[in-house]
Amino acid sequence: MPKIEYSKENLQDCRCSNCPVRETSTCIASRVSQVGQSQPFGTSMGGGAAMGGMGGASMRLPAPQAVQMEFCSQDVGKSECTDLNTQLACNCPGCPVWIRNGLNSSYFCSRGPAA
Numbered sequence: 001m002p003k004i005e006y007s008k009e010n011l012q013d014c015r016c017s018n019c020p021v022r023e024t025s026t027c028i029a030s031r032v033s034q035v036g037q038s039q040p041f042g043t044s045m046g047g048g049a050a051m052g053g054m055g056g057a058s059m060r061l062p063a064p065q066a067v068q069m070e071f072c073s074q075d076v077g078k079s080e081c082t083d084l085n086t087q088l089a090c091n092c093p094g095c096p097v098w099i100r101n102g103l104n105s106s107y108f109c110s111r112g113p114a115a
């Protein structure tokens with residue numbers, strides 16, 4: 001399994017932010033509000049389709065555990081939150097990061113990162 005980079009590109013492609021498992025976790029909501037963000041990049045990216053190919057990796061990112069997203073990345077890992085309802089649907093299958101890395105599992109927030 002490749003290492004899944006904790007990167008701006010992957011965070012932007014991650015579908016955790018509107019996943020019902022994440023959305024219904026009061027623990028995650030609390031964690032995210034503590035660091036003052038609901039999305040790692042808010043709306044500051046504008047319409048930017050023309051971001052170029054080089055800049056992303058060097059931009060400063062929030063601490064991996066602060067974003068409560070991209071749980072498939074080994075740098076992020078499973079959430080510390082224990083109120084995740086895994087009876088609800090996981091958004092991972094079909095996510096661009098999931099496809100690019102050939103992943104075949106899901107619920108990384110609960111089960112831990114891709115291995």
Ligand code: SF4
Nearest residue numbers: 014015071072092095
């Ligand atoms: S595979 Fe899942 S955890 Fe990983 S980036 Fe996509 S939606 Fe997020």
Ligand code: SF4
Nearest residue numbers: 016019090091108109
């Ligand atoms: S890993 Fe899957 S279940 Fe967990 S928050 Fe992301 S999309 Fe939802």
